Amino acid sequence: MRDFLLIALFALGGAACAGAAGAVALRLLRRRSVAVSLTVVAAVAVTAMLAGTLAVAWAMFLSPHDLKVVTLIAAMAAVVSLATALLMGRWVVARSRDLAHAARDFGEDGSFAAPPAPATAELAELARELASTSARLAASRERERSLEASRRELVAWISHDLRTPLAGLRAMAEALEDGVATEPARYHRQIRTEVERLDTMVGDLFELSRIHAGAMELAPSRISLRDLAADALLGVDPLARERGVRLLGEDITHAPVDVDGKEMTRVLANLLVNAIRHTPADGTVAVAVGRRADAAVLSVTDGCGGIPDEDLPRVFDTGWRGSPARTPPSGAGLGLAIVRGIVEAHAGRAEVHNVPGGCRFEVTLPLA
Template sequence: MDVDMPGMLTELTHVVPYAIGLSLPVALVGAAVLYVLRGRSLTTALTVLVLVPLAATLTGVLGVTGFMFGPMMTTVVVVCTAVAVVTVPLAVLLGRSIARRSVWEREARARERAAEASRRELVAWISHDLRTPLAGIRAMAEALSDGVVAGPEEVCEYAGRIHGEAQRLAGMVDDLFELSRINAGALQLSFSAVPLHDVVGEAVAAENPAARNRGVRLSTVDSDWPVVSGSDAELARVVRNLLSNAIRHTPADGAVVLAAGHDGAHGWLRVDDACGGIPAGDLERVFDVAFRGTTSRSQSGGQTGAGIGLAIAQGLVHAHDGTITARNHGPGCRFEVRLPLAQAAHGSP
């Protein structure tokens, strides 16, 4: 079959500009729609990007053919419809996948920035807290070595104070080691049935001297003390950290009250203090590493710390498949720990 190439080229020179003229408004409308939807989801934008070329193509073909439906026109419409049926769902799936990945990446970057900020804050506060006892130890050691302090009673007093500062430093190092184990997932817990009453009793006895020195009353409410599944030593540390935090922030003549009970398959322990409450914006940060609130630099009673006691408590509770929360309650705050009951953990009724 002979093809009239000059005639075909002449026809194309008339058809192509006409088709472009018909398709261009559709493309411009699509661009305007994309601009209006620029703040919407990526899925919507991809769907519009898929539909606009198809609509522009179909408009151009319909215009060139004069809206006369013949076999070729029907074929074009069917093809465009089939392409839309295939590409639109793919665009939706692709948009959702990219959006989920974008959200995950943003969350990962936010967690990384928060972790880095927390590390910097921890290093800064640890440096501050280490300098204070080290400076005291250095000054008292120099006084002893230079003979400034020579009397037996004074020597004993200085030795006792050096011992106390050394214990504080050792406690800070132990806290950092424990936190590193928690963050590294290196905790090796040996679970057994732990009577919560015994753990609380030992913790109260250990923290009572510090409470008396600050004029804070420690008390426990008569409760139906649960037996939980956990590691005795780690649970004791959780309770002591919570008590130490409560005592440190409760003013003289205030009270720290402990209560316990159980509901369902979990036992709970509550520690109520009289700190005056925590600002709403800080409640979500009380378990962050190195967060000690607005009074962290002016703790009375000579108590200092790295601000990681609550972070350690949270890590240990989570290692027991439990939860720990903080909220304002009464004259202060309530810290509540929930742990699986020993019976429930072992499948007993």
């Protein structure tokens, strides 16, 4: 038993010396290729075995012949181990270079395609992560392009919508100033109407800028969506009567939510005004409030005839008006964008679905 203990100690001492030397070498070469590191590891393993064997052989006073045999065996093992480690290292380096070349495709409109050659589990996992990142970047670029296109359209439409009433205001003001207006009172009423419309447009732009800048400050309180819906229906009743549209609010239940009453009133007003303007005379706009799981759902259903499926994802985009026509009656395309911004600021979501004869806008909010 004592002999085996001595042999273990001598072998451990020789292997420890080789391991310490290998650790120093790995630290000095840590910035080099992985092939060099693998070669050093293989060399340390063989050297540790040889050092332990030589230490035991010296302690046991082996014959020179036996010592040469042991050394030769260790040398052959070292050659095979070093060659294997070098080949493995070069293979890993080659796969790493393929992955690096594939990653260089990242950039403007670039995408990532994993190399077809097999790789280690770690490199394969890295390739999958790069592919996932590439997909997210592509989606982000697409959203950026869509947002930029919406902004360009918005600027063009706002410019047109501002230029038209401003030209009319200038013409009416000049007519009043020159005394050629046959009905000054009518001119004054028209000027007031145009100014109110411009004020509404500027207010929508300011609200949208607050939403996009994240500067909207909410003052939430416990409110029932039933009360908000009833107040909103009363507010738009004159507009509905003027256009000959019937308002229905029979399917409204109590649904308490913690929201900013002023902002949520704006959401309901935008949805109802939008529905009334797109519903023909003798049509119906229905408001409903209910519960779904742990959420309150408010819906506004109109009779617009439906929205093309390809346009449904763009309904809440800034500047979208459902038509390329740049006419003032179509609005600036800000109302529904404001609706989505306010609802999402309340941790809710706004959606639109086609229904027979029209479409339904749904606002989902967490129940209080």
